[in-house]
Structure formats: C-alpha cells, structure tokens
Amino acid sequence: MIDSSTIAPMRTVKDIRRDNARSLATDGPAEFARAIESTTQQVNQTIGPNPTRNIGDLLARRIEAAYGKTIGWLDVDHTKPAFESEKSVDKAALIPQSESPKTDKVVAAKLTSPQRLRAALGPMNLSAETLAAVAKIGVDVSSQWLDGEGPEITLVQAVAIQNTYGVNAVWLTKGKGEAGVAVRFNDEFRPFPITNWKPIPVVGMAQLGDDGHWADLEYPVGHGDGYVDFPSRDPDAYALRCAGDSMRPRIRDGEYAIIEPGHPVEPGDDVLVRSKDGRVMIKTFLYQRAGRIHLISVNETHPPVIFEADEIDRMHFVVATARASMFRPGSAD
Template identity: 35%
Template sequence: MRREELALSKTELAKAAGSSITMVSKWEAGMTMGIEYAAKICEKLDISLIWLYYGGINSSATCVTTKIPIVGNTQAGPDKEWFNLDFPAGFGDSYIDFPAKGRNVYALKVIGDSMAPRILEGEAVIVDPDSEPATGEEVIVRLESGDVMVKTLAAIRNGQIFLDSFNNGYSRMTFPLSEVSCIHPVIGVARSSKIKTA
C-alpha cells in the first residue's frame, strides 16, 4: 500500500484530503473515492491522479464518459422522467467535463447557500448513484415529496436520516427514512466556470 510505503499515517492522509480517518479506512478497504479527494491525496502520495482514482495505468478505460449531464438543480433535482430513463449518459442541456467511472453519474446545479462556503450557489455537485453514501460526506437526498437537497449525511439511525448544512446558519434536518426516495453520494464539485452548454 502506497501510504505505508511512504510511512504516512491515516491521520496525515485524512488531513491532506480534508476528510476523516474513517473515510481513509473505507477508501483503503475498497470504497470508491471521490475524485475531488483523490486530487488532493495524489500529491501527498506522489502518484498520478489517474493511477489513484482508476486503480492503475490501464484502468482508465473504465471511464465511460467525461461529459456529466446537469439534469436539474438542488431545489428541483432530476425530474421523475429522467429517473425513469435509467440515468441516460449525456442527457442534459448543460454538462461538465469530468472523469467518471460509471454511466449513471449526473450533476445538479446548486441553489442557495446552505452548504457555503464548501459548495457555493451556481456551482454544480457531481453525483454517483452507484456509490454508497458515507456518514460525514455530502449527499444528494431526494424525498418522496419531490424535494431535492445537498447536505452532509450526519447519521442514519432509528428509521430516520439526519442531515447537516455546512453553513452554520441552518439547523439540522431530520426525516423518516420512509419519506426518502434516494440518497446519492456527491463525488465532486465543479465551479461555475466549468459548466458548459450542450
């Protein structure tokens, strides 16, 4: 393992990534790492981003598309029609050039300041519905009511989901899991300048 070869602790790697020791352990156990974290870690590990994110020099072939469709915003989210189309690659009026492993990766434009300054209004969150959400990381939550939001997953327990905002001016949100349609992990954030029109 590269971290051990360099005699780096999980604490040092977590600090470099801007994440937690728990997440480092999960990444090392095989959980998919968001490319935003990989970009921060590769310099610390003195390896290429492609090697770290895709697992080796030849595995970049698993990158299905670099055009991630923006299919809605964090207030409206992807409409039900889009979900029913089984996440078609490239479907959207605007997109972000971004290396993605799976064809189902999508993006949402951020509305509001609840996640500022971590994620700013006008930026886009890149979401992988095929990855597992992790406590302490950003997620997109869609409720059965149709409401969609980007939040930090604080906990799931006793049949409820607890969501935090990065902006301290917002209170913790709690919903029964029965009201949650889906929880998808955010794997990256694209600045507004990276958003292109199809």
C-alpha cells in the same frame, strides 16, 4: 644454500584483508558482526579460525565504512615496515594519523564529519573548487574538508553533498546508518494521469436551503440539459446545478454537484437527498437511527434536517463539485 623452510609464504590480498579485518574485531565476532550489520556466522566464515569464505570487495568496503577506514585500507599489508607498505599505498587516500583515534575500534560515529567526508569522497579526487560549489562554502573550507579537517558539516551542506554525490546526509553529519543513500530524490517526475474523464449530464437543480422544492428534470442517464466534464467510473453519474447557501463554503451557489449513485454512502459524506414530496437538497449525512435519517448543513446558520427513512426517494453520494465555468451546453453524447 637457502633453507626454503625459513621463507614465509607470499601473502595474497585475500590474506591481508582477513588479517586486517581480524585486527578490528578486538571485541569478538559478535560485536564485529553488529558493527558491520552482518551475522556472527558470516563473520566466523570470513575471519574465524577456519574461514571458508573470502572477504569480497563489497564486504571489504562495508567493513571500512563501519570502522572509519578509507577505501583500500583492508588491502594494505600493515605487517610490513612502514617504508615498504608506503611504496604500494597512495598516502593521499589515507586518513592522516592525527585524524585516527588511538584505538583500532573506530566507528563512523566517533569520527568528525570532515573525516567521514574524506573517507567517502577521498577516492573521487574532487577539487576544492568543485566541492565548494556544491556545498556553497568557501574554497578554504572545502580544502580543509577534503583533508578531513575544518568545521563540522551542517545538515544543509550535507544534503547538498548527498544530492550530488550520493553520500547519506545523516551518516555524514551524525555517523549513523549507511554511508550510501538508499533512495535518490532526483528521479524523473512521472505523475499518474487522471483518467476516465467524460461528460457528466446535468439533469436538473438542487436547492441548498432547507425549504426549497427543486425537482430534477428526470432526463435519461447519459442525456441532460448540458454537461460537465469530470472523471468518474460510475456509468450512472450525473450533475445538478446548486442554488442557495446552506453548504457554503463547500458548495457555492451556481456550482455543479457531481453525483455517483453507485457509490456507497457513509456518515460524514455529502449527499443528494430527494424526498418523495419532490424536494431535492444537498446535505451532509450525519447518521441513521430508529428509522430516521439525520442531515446537517455545512453552514451552521441552517438547522439540521431529519427525515423518516420512508420519506426519502433517493440519497446519492456527492463525489465533488465543479465550477460554473465547467458547464457545457448541449448533449453529453
């Protein structure tokens, strides 16, 4: 009779995974945890002396990627003789022995880029022709890559592979980071729409020189001498036709300044200034000090302008300019 005590218990895939993972953790659980970007506690729970958790598929693939193993490596019973294990393992899915470093401690950074490509794309069973078309290389080179051999992969080639197969280009060329791509760049282009377009009434003119006396027409808000279409949230927004050259090239003669009186004014903003003596001009607000407001022109040939604060009737924020062709005659209603 056969002594049943001498028969070794059947080893499951879970047992094989655990034993093979332990064979990689030769530097201790802390180093193993660092390599697979996990914690020592989780490592002890899966491959420690008294494990309480199994190595699931996701964790298995992460371990294999960290140590440069092909997908399914953890499932192979390496304790069996070679002729037995080869019956259940597809040789084409394994990195050839000549490619594997002698030590079991194999991290992605120690592999060549063709070896990393083989580890990532091997399970896809790609043809050399397909890979060659994606990476814009010869079929002979792509065939070498699929075998884990050949020249190193350039960044341009790696990006092409990343865009098609989702393999991280940095991981592929440098062995750093994760093999998978966290963000894909082929998302549908969905720009944010520009809303709040409305007719902005043109209420007068502003002189861009320093000594002009252009008076706005004082139309009620919402009415004016024609209008300009422009997106604005300010219900009191209005437009002025500009004359002069002191703000060139920012504002050209004949263009329309879009004014938002409800917008706060900060140093460096373009502003519409209307003095109490009737002058209307557009300048850049420089600063206010000791009761005096300092304004400058973009065009340096025009000198700065200084007003006493009590000389200014209004100073409104200029949000943008519109070309003369955007003017529409008639009511803005």
